[in-house]
């Protein structure tokens with residue numbers, strides 16, 4: 001299918017950037033021309049909506065709670081505010097960015113990918129939309145903080161996964177060298193620590209939005225809203241913008257004995 005081949009092509013581009021990038025700590029995503037990928041205004045409000053099926057992943061209220069934890073973790077002065085908005089996201093469309101959070105059981109990526117954030121941005125790097133896709137074949141939970149009880153130890157914490165993906169919504173890339181970071185590209189079953197940002201994540205998002213010019217306004221209003229439908233109404237022709245796919249992978253581990261796993 002055309003849509004899948006487009007996404008795979010884009011994924012390959014991102015992989016090349018990662019290989020070429022500095023893996024010392026957090027990574028800012030750049031376009032092929034070197035422009036930083038980010039929202040155009042650090043005072044803007046970015047509204048994400050849950051898709052129709054996503055709340056069925058967990059008991060009632062848990063998915064919403066996980067999403068709220070994820071957006072709250074990234075709340076800093078000078079960084080766009082990501083909100084979970086009322087109402088249901090428009091149905092997922094691979095050709096349009098709806099600022100939705102979706103669960104896909106017919107998962108088009110590798111099975112070890114827990115979630116993928118697809119963003120659309122202009123050649124200038126200006127982000128215009130994002131969708132968070134969650135692998136519906138993974139066993140998720142909303143885990144207690146700290147060491148998970150044995151019966152939950154095989155589950156992946158949805159709040160941790162969503163917090164990582166919201167970092168991508170804001171424009172951050174993976175932080176390959178810092179395994180304590182939320183933006184480390186792996187997450188282990190039973191762990192919740194990526195719900196809380198590490199210094200590396202905080203430094204990354206602040207760096208990302210520190211140097212953007214003040215927004216041009218003539219009304220005195222300093223808040224913009226990127227709603228799903230206005231983002232979706234943008235044309236998505238290849239010459240107009242680039243797409244990126246960023247994935248969060250299950251950390252591959254080998255059982256050592258019993259319930260213990262090699263951590264790294």
Ligand SMILES: [Zn+2]
Pocket residue numbers: 164168173174183184185246247248
């Ligand atoms: Zn990621």
